[in-house]
Amino acid sequence: MNMRIKLTKDDRNGFLFALPWIIGFLLLSVYPLVMSLYYSFTEFNFISDPKWVGLDNFESLFSDRRFFKSLGNTCFYAFVATPILLVIALLLALIANKRFSLRGVARTVFFLPSIIPMVAATMVWIWMFDPTYGYINNFLALFGIEGPAWLINPKTTKWALVMMGSWCTGTTMLVCLAALQDVPKSYYESASLDGANAFQKFIHITVPSVAHVLVYQAILNLINAFQYFTQVYVITTASGGNTSGASGGPENSILMYPLYLFHNAFIYQKMGKASAMAWILMVVVGLLTIVMVKLSRKATSNAGVE
């Protein structure tokens, strides 16, 4: 059997140029991915070697109240914050796309929060959320409203996170803006000639032309929500001088899934259990990614037909 694949000079060059990526892919993606699947069936800490325990980790997760709490918190954030964030991003994009004297300033102001280091931004927000001295409650007091203890009351903690998230929609806003700029002006002009008002133009021209981008961004936001970590880590380690370091906020109300995973791995040193959590997360994110790729293929093929 002679099934020799003929390698050209281009094949050799292409391979050599891409070699750093190939090495990184094998060592930093494939290897850890496989190992973490294996680890999810084992038990170990920083110093011990993994010991096979079968499905024990998954069983212990499914009887762990905090696991479900963290899953619930993350789902709440994912499915409540995402639509709010998208609506805000679209609104900001519409403003940034409108012809008026402050358009350039608007683009800068709306995007700026997205580049600020998350740690610093979170700390500023913690200060703004301070029930007594924070700017938010002092602002509300101007209207005679008594603001809640945002990060202390378990009923409001997640809404505080939603507010922080809404401030950081710059990336989604920019992608929406790019989609809006692709809409031919003639669509709006002919609609005006037909006597359509602004609202009708928005529903019949603007929304359909950004719909595929919004769906794509929605899934991307969901995926990001499942990886929401830094903000809640900073908030939970800031509130109170708890020495264990494993806080999920008031009544674990902001114990997000990745935060609980982190606690399991690096504080309780249950690395096997943390790996099991990681693989459950991997499956969820993987499914969302497949949906996203399918939808974006469909969107591009639709655009090709038009």
Added chain:
Amino acid sequence: MNMYKVRKDVSKVIFYFFVLALFAVFLSPFIVMVTTSFKTLDDAFTVPVKILPREWTFSNYGAAVERIPYWKYMGNTAYITMLSLVGELLVVPLIAYSLSRIKWKGANVISGLLMATMMIPYTVTMIPLYRTWHALGLTGTYVPLIAPHFVGHAYYIIIMRQFMKGIPNSLFEAAKIDGANEFQRYITLAIPMCKPAITTVAIYTFNAAWSDYLAPLIYISSKDRMTLSLGLQQFLNEFTVDWTLLMAAAVIFVLPVVVLFFIFQRNFVEGVATSGLKA
């Protein structure tokens, strides 16, 4: 004047009022950060809170950089950022060149896998990588923070590849006829023409490395090897947080990022817009 014009003017005023209110909301964290950093502690803890300091003080900045080894942490952060930049700028154009300008069997496979690797959650690879670095005796050093930058970040490769695809083929053909080999064509043609994309990647890398929190949190434990993002946390761990100092520390930390943003705003925006749509 006529009613139509009046109505138009009124709606214009309302629109501007709305936009300015939005500006205030989006800028408020910046305003809070800066104004608090110039307040005295008494001033910051007086109700009702005033936006501007009653008396301006600059002492918070001096005190903040004394409270933690601020310049040391900034040096550490700058060192990590510099080496991360070297890594990404060395390999990202190479890989992007392979995927966009060389016709070879692996190019499509890798292009497909790029997106897939971007979707792998950090938490999934975190534990095995931690174990590996630990086994190599490298936890506590900067190697686990820097090394990943030497294999190229998928997102940056995608940005660079899109850009390289746009270079006209005729230039490369001409150089080929002149006897330039692949590497010469890469160095003399592709690199100089990709300056805008290289700038974009450099800025993204700077931002990512400068702001990185999770990796230093996992790998760096000794106090004098910490980065600024971890250092800021030390202000919060105190029994009562001195917000005026923390805000001053945050201002210095955030400043380089903001300055870069204003200089290279176009690169920031284009990077997001191209890859966000076409990824």
